[in-house]
Amino acid sequence: MDNRRIIVKIPASTANLGPGFDTLGMALSLYAWIDMSIADEETEIELLGNGMESIPRDKSNLLYKVAQLVFKEAGLPEQELNIAMYSDIPLTRGLGSSASAIVGALVAANALAGFPLTEQQLFTIATRLEGHPDNVGASLFGGIIVAAWDGDRVDHIRLEPPAGIDMLVAIPDFHLATEKARHALPQQYSKQDAVYNISHSSLLVAALASGRIDLIRYAMKDRVHEPYRAALIPGMSQILRDAGEHGAISTALSGAGPTLLALIESDSQRKDELERFLLDTLGNEGVEAKSVWLKPCLTGPELQWLDGPTGEISLMEWIKGEVKA
Numbered sequence: 001m002d003n004r005r006i007i008v009k010i011p012a013s014t015a016n017l018g019p020g021f022d023t024l025g026m027a028l029s030l031y032a033w034i035d036m037s038i039a040d041e042e043t044e045i046e047l048l049g050n051g052m053e054s055i056p057r058d059k060s061n062l063l064y065k066v067a068q069l070v071f072k073e074a075g076l077p078e079q080e081l082n083i084a085m086y087s088d089i090p091l092t093r094g095l096g097s098s099a100s101a102i103v104g105a106l107v108a109a110n111a112l113a114g115f116p117l118t119e120q121q122l123f124t125i126a127t128r129l130e131g132h133p134d135n136v137g138a139s140l141f142g143g144i145i146v147a148a149w150d151g152d153r154v155d156h157i158r159l160e161p162p163a164g165i166d167m168l169v170a171i172p173d174f175h176l177a178t179e180k181a182r183h184a185l186p187q188q189y190s191k192q193d194a195v196y197n198i199s200h201s202s203l204l205v206a207a208l209a210s211g212r213i214d215l216i217r218y219a220m221k222d223r224v225h226e227p228y229r230a231a232l233i234p235g236m237s238q239i240l241r242d243a244g245e246h247g248a249i250s251t252a253l254s255g256a257g258p259t260l261l262a263l264i265e266s267d268s269q270r271k272d273e274l275e276r277f278l279l280d281t282l283g284n285e286g287v288e289a290k291s292v293w294l295k296p297c298l299t300g301p302e303l304q305w306l307d308g309p310t311g312e313i314s315l316m317e318w319i320k321g322e323v324k325a
């Protein structure tokens with residue numbers, strides 16, 4: 001085992017890009033950091049950032065359990081760990097907080113163990129834990145990922161996000177757990193809706209792969225999850241229907257929601273108008289929301305080893321130093 005500290009910076013993600021339910025994910029320029037090292041004595045877990053108060057700090061913590069999976073897979077015994085995590089990714093809002101925690105813990109533990117597992121092995125474990133590959137794939141590989149999971153094997157292709165497009169996310173001030181949002185979906189779909197999503201998702205992937213950005217607005221349409229989840233998010237239907245009239249290329253529910261994602265040309269003069277439209281529409285329905293402008297994140301986790309005198313600084317001090325740099 002490596003006895004240095006590893007700090008891993010992991011991007012947030014938006015899943016279900018348009019019609020790509022459980023399939024298409026994109027990494028976003030919003031981050032979480034996990035600081036992990038082997039403990040001299042007992043495990044200590046520190047969680048920093050908004051909303052982390054409710055997350056357990058004992059060995060039932062997701063980060064601790066995920067790290068032990070890596071050690072077990074590598075044939076190593078359970079390890080006592082020092083773990084600190086700071087996250088700017090809000091919990092249960094559809095921006096992949098659980099995926100970033102899972103991917104970060106896997107990558108950090110794998111580094112401490114001397115990199116016994118391949119990226120593909122980490123992806124398989126992460127997908128099994130999360131239940132679908134779109135968030136974890138985006139956080140692990142960066143960019144846009146197209147992934148297929150059959151319950152056993154997971155494959156993916158990474159696509160470069162189109163240049164010149166910015167993302168606006170409107171993050172409502174309420175939680176929507178993925179589990180609850182999945183229960184809103186029907187057990188069966190009509191042939192028309194299945195064909196609609198297969199064709200639009202295929203078109204979206206082909207458009208992204210071939211640089212046909214003009215097709216994104218027609219391809220990013222969904223009949224598998226958005227119509228059913230709209231009832232859980234007041235204002236969502238109007239935003240998906242009308243945001244195009246306020247400058248958006250297209251809009252989608254981000255992951256399982258409640259965050260709404262809008263794509264717009266980076267040099268558009270209508271960014272303020274779009275932002276106002278999203279926030280006002282939610283506000284008119286009584287939903288407080290925060291808007292954040294993001295870019296696609298092109299890379300997966302970034303790793304930084306700390307040893308010597310830098311080993312004494314806290315995760316927050318280290319992040320602030322990095323942000324300043």
Ligand SMILES: Nc1ncnc2c1ncn2[C@@H]1O[C@H](COP(=O)(O)OP(=O)(O)OP(=O)(O)O)[C@@H](O)[C@H]1O
Binds near residue numbers: 091095
């Ligand atoms: N740092 C963390 N440590 C432990 N558990 C975490 C951590 N971050 C997230 N989780 C767990 O993940 C849950 C949120 O996962 P959930 O899938 O419901 O939402 P999300 O990942 O934020 O959104 P989405 O999957 O729709 O993009 C939290 O309620 C918590 O149980």
Ligand SMILES: N[C@@H](CCO)C(=O)O
Binds near residue numbers: 178
């Ligand atoms: N594909 C997942 C993403 C949320 O984790 C869903 O929509 O349920």
